Amino acid sequence: MGNLCCSVEVPKSTVAIQQKFGRHHKNLYVGRHCSPWICGYEVVGELSLRIQQLDDVKCSSKTKDNENVDVIASVRYKVDRVYEAFYTYDNPRELIRDCTKHAIGCYIERCNLDELSDLEQISACVIQRVKELLDDSGYAIVEAVIVDIKWDTLLENPMMEINAGRHRK
Template structure:
């Protein structure tokens, strides 16, 4: 054997060795066939096969995958909506053979089942129910897919309704309804706030009036007590009650005039007042008190006379009654 043939044999041997070695990535399975017939499934790591005779038919992804399916359907109240269904699925490690050989395109198969389930469930619901019961739709899709895809070596991990998109006009109407509801609630709260303010103001005014009345009553009580003490002081120096009352009134009259005159910024109008006004008022008050006393004395005498007459009439009636009894 010449050097050329030896070199060719070595090179050919290296090619055979190299083609007989292959690696499989993590979370991946390799399907090996021999002469077109299934031979084995190789997992992650360094693997060997017979060159030329064995070949890698394909590799299966064992990771969790997600497929987004957009379905257009109609609700029970005749509203067209677009639903986005996200399906998370995974090839079962023990069923790589079924996943590789039984389904040509698993994504299309899953999409068909999603369309079938959604278009069977959503027409039973009104639009508002679709938003409220989207989890029920997702559960129904997952159950249907699990029953169907398990035989093909696929496990449905989770299904989610990630978007519900009604027609544009329907969304505008829903937004208007929502805005109207919020305006109604806001109006109710504003009305309640106004009512609370009115009630609080009324209570405050009532309390103010009560305290004001109490203050006036206390003021008048103190004034009366002061007048009483003033009259007692004047009586002690030999001035009778009528003269004391008149003197106090005159004093208050001049005190009032003095307080009004001391105000520089006032809108009060002073009526004409003569120096004799105080003495005239005092004389009038004394005359009034004197006339009042005279009238009171006459009334007492009249009442006393009436009492004597009534007593005589009563005595006469009693004596007549006694005479009747003796007879």
């Protein structure tokens, strides 16, 4: 994206933010646009409209049974509303990471250790809670996948026996 001769080119899957005398003027989508700096127009930044991913969101929490559990999740998100996404937060990746940790922690604290084997249910609850938390931020959660749940080493063998017993029924 250059500003040679008042011309700005916005690449594919990107939106640029144009201001006029320091106030938001309009969003510039793909293509070449005229942005005459002499008239007070300035391109102040750009946002990617592609789906982005946060890998290895780690959350440690205690269950209702007072057992330590480490959950590793992967979150995919996208820009939903450009104006809010650009002007609301400086570091949206950290915001989404923190909201995901909060949602996972809240869910784990309400469950017993036996209830944590259903990964799809955990993912659905995390997506719902993160959508509520990110409602006015301009970002939307596309998918949240629980990659791994790690229990204390003392609990690992009894949990494997419990899961094996469920599969036999």
